[in-house]
Amino acid sequence: xxxxxxxxxxxxxxxxxxxxxxxxxxxxxxxxxxxxxxxxxxxxxxxxxxxxxxxxxxxxxxxxxxxxxxxxxxxxxxxxxxxxxxxxxxxxxxxxxxxxxxxxxxxxxxxxxxxxxxxxxxxxxxxxxxxxxxxxxxxxxxxxxxxxxxxxxxxxxxxxxxxxxxxxxxxxxxxxxxxxxxxxxxxxxxxxxxxxxxxxxxxxxxxxxxxxxxxxxxxxxxxxxxxxxxxxxxxxxxxxxxxxxxxxxxxxxxxxxxxxxxxxxxxxxxxxxxxxxxxxxxxxxxxxxxxxxxxxxxxxxxxxxxxxxxxxxxxxxxxxxxxxxxxxxxxxxxxxxxxxxxxxxxxxxxxxxxxxxxxxxxxxxxxxxxxxxxxxxxxxxxxxxxxxxxxxxxxxxxxxxxxxxxxxxxxxxxxxxxxxxxxxxxxxxxxxxxxxxxxxxxxxxxxxxxxxxxxxxxxxxxxxxx
Amino acid sequence: xxxxxxxxxxxxxxxxxxxxxxxxxxxxxxxxxxxxxxxxxxxxxxxxxxxxxxxxxxxxxxxxxxxxxxxxxxxxxxxxxxxxxxxxxxxxxxxxxxxxxxxxxxxxxxxxxxxxxxxxxxxxxxxxxxxxxxxxxxxxxxxxxxxxxxxxxxxxxxxxxxxxxxxxxxxxxxxxxxxxxxxxxxxxxxxxxxxxxxxxxxxxxxxxxxxxxxxxxxxxxxxxxxxxxxxxxxxxxxxxxxxxxxxxxxxxxxxxxxxxxxxxxxxxxxxxxxxxxxxxxxxxxxxxxxxxxxxxxxxxxxxxxxxxxxxxxxxxxxxxxxxxxxxxxxxxxxxxxxxxxxxxxxxxxxxxxxxxxxxxxxxxxxxxxxxxxxxxxxxxxxxxxxxxxxxxxxxxxxxxxxxxxxxxxxxxxxxxxxxxxxxxxxxxxxxxxxxxxxxxxxxxxxxxxxxxxxxxxxxxxxxxxxxxxxxxxxxxxxxxxx
Numbered sequence: 001x002x003x004x005x006x007x008x009x010x011x012x013x014x015x016x017x018x019x020x021x022x023x024x025x026x027x028x029x030x031x032x033x034x035x036x037x038x039x040x041x042x043x044x045x046x047x048x049x050x051x052x053x054x055x056x057x058x059x060x061x062x063x064x065x066x067x068x069x070x071x072x073x074x075x076x077x078x079x080x081x082x083x084x085x086x087x088x089x090x091x092x093x094x095x096x097x098x099x100x101x102x103x104x105x106x107x108x109x110x111x112x113x114x115x116x117x118x119x120x121x122x123x124x125x126x127x128x129x130x131x132x133x134x135x136x137x138x139x140x141x142x143x144x145x146x147x148x149x150x151x152x153x154x155x156x157x158x159x160x161x162x163x164x165x166x167x168x169x170x171x172x173x174x175x176x177x178x179x180x181x182x183x184x185x186x187x188x189x190x191x192x193x194x195x196x197x198x199x200x201x202x203x204x205x206x207x208x209x210x211x212x213x214x215x216x217x218x219x220x221x222x223x224x225x226x227x228x229x230x231x232x233x234x235x236x237x238x239x240x241x242x243x244x245x246x247x248x249x250x251x252x253x254x255x256x257x258x259x260x261x262x263x264x265x266x267x268x269x270x271x272x273x274x275x276x277x278x279x280x281x282x283x284x285x286x287x288x289x290x291x292x293x294x295x296x297x298x299x300x301x302x303x304x305x306x307x308x309x310x311x312x313x314x315x316x317x318x319x320x321x322x323x324x325x326x327x328x329x330x331x332x333x334x335x336x337x338x339x340x341x342x343x344x345x346x347x348x349x350x351x352x353x354x355x356x357x358x359x360x361x362x363x364x365x366x367x368x369x370x371x372x373x374x375x376x377x378x379x380x381x382x383x384x385x386x387x388x389x390x391x392x393x394x395x396x397x398x399x400x401x402x403x404x405x406x407x408x409x410x411x412x413x414x415x416x417x418x419x420x421x422x423x424x425x426x427x428x429x430x431x432x433x434x435x436x437x438x439x440x441x442x443x444x445x446x447x448x449x450x451x452x453x454x455x456x457x458x459x460x461x462x463x464x465x466x
Numbered sequence: 467x468x469x470x471x472x473x474x475x476x477x478x479x480x481x482x483x484x485x486x487x488x489x490x491x492x493x494x495x496x497x498x499x500x501x502x503x504x505x506x507x508x509x510x511x512x513x514x515x516x517x518x519x520x521x522x523x524x525x526x527x528x529x530x531x532x533x534x535x536x537x538x539x540x541x542x543x544x545x546x547x548x549x550x551x552x553x554x555x556x557x558x559x560x561x562x563x564x565x566x567x568x569x570x571x572x573x574x575x576x577x578x579x580x581x582x583x584x585x586x587x588x589x590x591x592x593x594x595x596x597x598x599x600x601x602x603x604x605x606x607x608x609x610x611x612x613x614x615x616x617x618x619x620x621x622x623x624x625x626x627x628x629x630x631x632x633x634x635x636x637x638x639x640x641x642x643x644x645x646x647x648x649x650x651x652x653x654x655x656x657x658x659x660x661x662x663x664x665x666x667x668x669x670x671x672x673x674x675x676x677x678x679x680x681x682x683x684x685x686x687x688x689x690x691x692x693x694x695x696x697x698x699x700x701x702x703x704x705x706x707x708x709x710x711x712x713x714x715x716x717x718x719x720x721x722x723x724x725x726x727x728x729x730x731x732x733x734x735x736x737x738x739x740x741x742x743x744x745x746x747x748x749x750x751x752x753x754x755x756x757x758x759x760x761x762x763x764x765x766x767x768x769x770x771x772x773x774x775x776x777x778x779x780x781x782x783x784x785x786x787x788x789x790x791x792x793x794x795x796x797x798x799x800x801x802x803x804x805x806x807x808x809x810x811x812x813x814x815x816x817x818x819x820x821x822x823x824x825x826x827x828x829x830x831x832x833x834x835x836x837x838x839x840x841x842x843x844x845x846x847x848x849x850x851x852x853x854x855x856x857x858x859x860x861x862x863x864x865x866x867x868x869x870x871x872x873x874x875x876x877x878x879x880x881x882x883x884x885x886x887x888x889x890x891x892x893x894x895x896x897x898x899x900x901x902x903x904x905x906x907x908x909x910x911x912x913x914x915x916x917x918x919x920x921x922x923x924x925x926x927x928x929x930x931x932x933x934x935x936x937x938x939x940x941x942x943x944x945x946x947x948x
Contacts, residue, residue, distance in 0.1 A: 036565075036566060036567050040788055041565065041566070041567075042547070042553065042555070042560065042563065042565070042668040042669075042788075042794075043545075043546070043547045043553070043565065043567075043569060043665065043666040043667055043668045043669070044567075044665070044666075045664065045665050045669075045672075045700060045701050045702070046702070047699065047700060047702060048702060075784050077783070077784050077787060079787070079790065079812075081792065084788065084793075085787070085788045086787035086788045086790060087784050087787060261832050261833045263780075263783070263784070263828065263831040263832050263833075263836075264831070265780055265781065265784055265831050265840070266673075268672050268673030268703070268781070269669075269672055269701075269702065269703065270702055271702055271703060
């Protein structure tokens with residue numbers, strides 16, 4: 001059985017959880033995104049970021065959780081150099097439900113994965129290990145990340161295998177992205193610990209897994225390790241193991257972390273946040289449309305093939321583009337262009353950030369394609385240019401001559417050339433009309449895809465049969 | 467002009483030109499250099515005080531807008547941060563800590579042209595009732611230097627009492643403003659929890675402590691409160707009361723008001739006979755002012771010392787855990803040391819009382835014991851709150867002696883922490899319930915001061931100060947014999 005603890009940073013927020021330093025700490029020089037509050041200087045007090053509460057509740061609602069009547073924060077006391085105050089401000093349901101949410105679920109392939117609870121907490125700083133060997137190793141601390149809003153999602157041990165874990169994580173990360181709360185592609189934005197056990201065996205916690213890709217590997221390794229111990233009748237101990245990123249194995253931790261006593265106490269510096277049902281209803285109403293609802297709508301309203309609707313809805317970047325560029329009449333064509341021609345051009349985070357493409361580019365381009373002024377092939381190369389330069393569609397068409405050649409006399413000349421150059425193929429076409437496509441392809445080559453294929457075919461047929 | 471002026475007299479004299487801010491500041495600094503080597507009220511002095519005074523004089527001369535304090539010297543307990551200067555909390559752990567920011571109360575006083583004349587001594591991290599636990603040596607009571615000045619804001623009380631400033635800011639977690647005010651024969655107010663921002667006050671037990679003003683006159687305390695109270699976005703527990711003027715109508719009197727004597731604090735074995743006598747004289751004084759007095763009971767008071775020490779040590783254990791000899795109190799050599807040996811060094815810079823409370827603080831909220839200690843203490847707190855609310859449904863004020871005993875000599879209770887903890891019994895209730903309470907000097911017995919404590923209901927500071935002012939008007943007490 002497998003259970004997960006997922007940590008997701010609310011990367012789309014402006015500021016940290018308890019101060020006005022930037023939530024996006026990644027672009028700062030070491031220890032440059034800090035203030036007296038987030039490095040816990042004597043006398044400072046936390047100032048709760050209300051937006052973070054709102055976003056976290058949105059996640060809870062999207063995961064079908066129950067939200068409490070009031071939200072409270074607790075201090076988890078433990079010593080670690082990455083923790084400025086030597087306690088972490090987090091949440092706890094020990095004295096009644098006061099964390100952001102509890103008792104939710106997500107469905108994967110007709111199976112429900114239950115969510116035990118969701119809590120909002122501060123991310124610690126980052127430790128950077130330097131030095132060649134164990135003996136001369138030094139550890140540096142960067143507090144830029146300290147205080148970043150983090151949502152912890154804890155599932156029940158409902159997973160049966162690593163494949164279900166992968167499915168769940170992919171659905172979860174699409175969901176978080178779609179909610180506009182987090183960008184899962186940012187390094188360190190999504191981290192996870194896994195609880196793994198075989199049969200009725202003891203629970204082993206695997207920590208330190210820094211990507212979802214490695215999570216599946218770590219679980220697989222841990223299952224295999226435990227099964228192999230079991231098959232040789234070697235007892236499995238209940239313990240915490242760390243994922244070794246380099247060797248791709250789990251190793252037992254030196255300390256008995258499961259014995260740690262966190263001495264939780266209420267964080268009195270943050271007053272209870274009362275959640276009246278009106279605000280919760282309001283947030284529910286303002287939530288972005290869910291992925292499944294989008295998918296259904298695309299199929300129902302625009303007659304999109306299920307596969308196209310699926311790709312489009314589950315990626316927020318694509319669906320945002322689609323929503324902003326389409327009208328009912330061109331929806332299907334825009335969806336086609338996004339899911340076939342655009343996809344390869346903007347498939348990574350960097351490419352998306354650099355892309356100059358706007359929704360208007362897409363609607364303009366589709367208009368030219370539908371009115372027959374530009375071929376699909378030309379549209380694809382126009383897209384390349386747009387993504388790179390952001391030039392308007394009309395500019396690109398006029399500058400690079402991507403406009404479709406449908407003038408019969410212009411095309412006639414080119415076709416005559418091809419007939420001259422390809423006597424064998426012409427002969428074949430006369431005997432077997434299906435091979436005429438080869439000749440059309442030659443015309444396309446010569447015109448760099450700009451020839452109107454329908455007109456070209458007609459002229460060919462006329463010329464060859466005459 | 468004498469240094470023994472009220473805040474208002476000082477301001478009027480500066481306004482009408484009979485003394486300049488520079489002259490008064492210089493006189494105050496002179497007083498400090500003359501007496502403070504013995505009294506040890508201050509841990510550090512503001513080197514720029516005279517410059518600041520001259521600047522304010524210039525503003526006055528140029529008829530520019532001047533802040534409400536007109537350069538009045540105010541001292542600040544050394545657990546409240548002033549930007550650029552040391553905030554030591556009287557601890558070796560923070561002996562070199564320089565805050566890069568101003569506490570909210572500090573920036574408020576600065577913006578009203580107060581001169582923050584120096585940082586005052588305290589028990590280390592405000593834990594104690596004598597200032598004997600200061601890592602830099604105790605302060606002495608100006609009434610008799612063999613005696614403790616009370617604590618933990620002992621330095622603040624001494625500085626006010628010894629005319630080394632006009633007013634002071636202390637902090638009160640279990641009586642730390644009122645206790646030394648009582649021992650040094652001055653006025654000390656613990657405001658309602660949330661009335662004054664704690665941003666910049668180094669936390670000890672953050673859920674119950676408040677910054678509070680000390681002064682020689684009730685109206686001086688009211689003036690300071692006027693300028694430090696109110697909502698602060700940096701302290702989420704603050705409440706908005708910005709439209710209240712605590713000075714206006716301060717002389718309204720208490721005719722017809724109902725006053726309850728808290729019997730658990732005003733009777734019994736632990737109460738010094740002389741304190742008891744003084745207290746019953748104050749009861750007559752209140753009656754003479756037209757108040758109706760009745761005895762009442764707060765049954766839970768007997769559990770408050772236990773609850774207080776459980777609660778405060780649990781919070782201290784968390785609040786002070788950041789002082790780990792790595793980030794503060796740094797004493798590593800370049801070689802470094804093995805991780806496990808670090809554990810034994812981690813708290814080395816703490817003194818004995820802080821160490822004692824940190825150990826307790828690690829224990830009372832720990833797994834298996836939280837239910838027996840911390841949760842029970844929290845229960846006492848919430849029940850006591852209900853109990854006092856019930857009492858305030860009937861009474862306008864609740865009174866008691868501020869401290870059940872007279873000031874005592876140095877070392878007298880040092881070896882008996884329990885006896886020392888009992889000195890808090892009358893002051894703790896206001897902290898656990900959040901209500902405001904004030905100590906008013908009432909009598910000098912054989913050269914030792916006795917103060918009377920008045921509680922009012924939550925956010926009733928205006929009424930509380932009226933009652934304190936009325937009681938003050940019935941007394942005529944000498945100043946400290948320097």
